[in-house]
Amino acid sequence: MYPSPYQPDFSKRDPYPGVDPMFPTRWSPRALVKTAIAEEDLLRIFDAARWAPSSYNEQPWRFLVSTTETFDTFLGLLVEANQKWAQNASVLGFVVAKRHFTHNDKPNDCAVFDCGSAWMSMTFQARLLGLYTHGMAGIKKDAIYTTFGIDRERFEVVAGFAIGVLDARETLPKPYIDWEVPSPRKPLAEILFQGAWPQP
C-alpha cells in the first residue's frame, strides 16, 4: 500500500444509498507525491484491465507506459497545463486502441468504448492498492504517434493517464489547488431514462 498524508473529503458527494463506496471515493487528483510503484503493483493494475469485456473479445486496449528512464519523454507529450502537476506522477501512460478486428480486419466500432472499460478497471485496481489515477484528454497526439512510431492507420491514441500517490492539496500551486476537490455529478434523473428518451 501507498500511504498518503491526505484524506480527501467525499462528504459532498451524494451516492444513492447502497452504492459501493469504491465508486464515489474514486476521483482524479492532481496533488501527487513522487513515489516509486513496485513493478508487481503496476502489473496488477494493468492485469485488471485485461479482464474488461470487449466486442468479440478483441481486447483492443494497449497501454504504453513510462519507465524511470523514459518518464521525461512521456511528460513532454502532455499539454503544458498537465505537465505542471503530472511531473509528480509515479507513472505516465497512454491508452491506445487497435482500430480493426483481428479476426476479419474490419473497423472495430467498439474499440474506444472498450478501452474506456479497461481504463476504468485499471483505475479501480489502482485504488485497491492505495494509488490514484488521473485521465487526460490534454495530450499531444501527433507527437505521440511520431515519438513512439505508432502506426495511426492501425492504432488510435485515445487518452493519457497518470498513476500516483496522493499528496496534500496544499502542495499544489494556483490554479490547480482550487480544482483539487472531488467533483460533483449530475442528478441520476439527468442520465437515466426508463422506457423512453426525453423529448425537448
Place this chain on the structure above:
Amino acid sequence: MYPSPYQPDFSKRDPYPGVDPMFPTRWSPRALVKTAIAEEDLLRIFDAARWAPSSYNEQPWRFLVSTTETFDTFLGLLVEANQKWAQNASVLGFVVAKRHFTHNDKPNDCAVFDCGSAWMSMTFQARLLGLYTHGMAGIKKDAIYTTFGIDRERFEVVAGFAIGVLDARETLPKPYIDWEVPSPRKPLAEILFQGAWPQP
C-alpha cells in the same frame, strides 16, 4: 442479492497474483433466468456509473433502459442472434453518448471512451449485487434512433446491454451453450508496453 443456481468456473483464467477477484470473476453470460430486479438495485447500478471520470466532468453517458411495459420494444432493437438469449434478461438498455461538450458545444472526442468507463462501473456495481451484465454491439442503431426519437446530431447510440440473473449453462440452446464459458485473455505482455511501442 439474486441467488443463482450456477457457479461459473473461472479456474481457467490466469490473473496476475494479487489482482482483485472482482476483475477475473466478471464475465458476460447469456444464460439468464427472468427475474425482477428491485428498483433500488437498478438505481444503485446506474448511480455507480454516475461517478465515473470524464473529460471536463462532462458526464456524457446516458442510459436508456427498459421497463416491464417496454421490454419487448427494447428486445426488438437487438439483432436477432442477441434476442434469442436476451429475452431472458431482467433489463435491457442502451448506452448513449452526448456528442458535444455542454460548456462550449465543441465535439467531445472523449465521449465514447468516457461512456466505456461508466459502463464498466455499472457492471461492477451489478456484480456486487449478484447480477450480471452483457454488453452488445449487435443492436439496430438506426431503428433505436427512430423508435425513441433520439437526435443523432447530438447523441450517439454506442452499445446495448442486458442485466440479469445467471442461470445454468445447460438451459441455453446451441450455439450459445458452446460459448457459455468465461473467455480467456491475451497475455499481459501483448497489451502492456513499458517505455517503447513495439515495432513490427
